[in-house]
Amino acid sequence: MFRSNKVVLFILINVVIMSLSACTLGQNEQPTATPPDVNAVQTTAAGTAQVELTNIAAAALATSTLTATSAVTNTPAQSVTDTPAQAATATFSPGELTWTPTATALTIGGTDIASLTGTPTITPLPTSPGVIGGPVCKNARFDGDITVPDDTQFHPWDKFSKAWSVRNTGTCTWDQGFYFAAISGPPSMTAHPYYFKFKKDFVPAGQAVNIYIDMYAPGDPGEYVAHWHMFDDSGKPFGGDFTVVIKVVK
Secondary structure: OHHHHHHHHHHHHHHHHHHHHHHHOEEEEEOOOOOOOOHHHHHHHHHHHHHHHHHHHHHHHOOOOOOOOOOOOOOOOOOOOOOOOOOOEEEEEEEEEEEEOEEEEEEEEEEEEEEEEOOOOEOOOOEEOOOOOOOOOOEEEEEEEEEOOOEEEEEEOOOEEEEEEEEEOOOOOEEEOOOOEEEOOHHOOOOOOOOOHHHHHHHHHOEEEEEEEEEEOOOOOOOEEEEEEEEEEOOOEEEEEEEEEEEEEE
């Protein structure tokens, strides 16, 4: 019985096998699977990754905003302050002009002509603060020659009238006692001072006066110079120097 069971089992198995074989008749043969190429897969994956990374980087660059990492600070140069120098205060030291006249006598054509000559000296006065050229009580300025300009020619003993324009640049009036006289020069060109005797002759501050002095040319050919000055009512000279310059020719 055991042997017959084995036979039956064998027959059943063959029947099943034949049934399965009959089911697959007429079907195409299935292709045999080819194992994948690992190197090719890695190469393809690397290429795909590189393309994706490139696309991502381009997109990020297009949408990104440039941000400055540091700002440049412009520090202006330190300004220079120009402080003007303090104005200097000048000290004006006027001098006192002293003149000691020497009387001489000159006879022309039987006429005696008095003349005063001398050498002026300057004595410094006490210093006082002020501006150089500032106003003083007594001062005089040469404003021009009215007659006999410098180097005018004369013959020996010619008579002429010299005139200057003299301006009172002080603050005091030239009144009675003031006069205009020579301090040096040939006797014939230093005579006859001009006196401010009358009220009509007074010269207020700032005004000018024309002073005429009669003179004679010396008797010898040559060039001659005489110096004249203003004097106050105390006999002290002041102001500028007034000259007469002539040439005597034969």
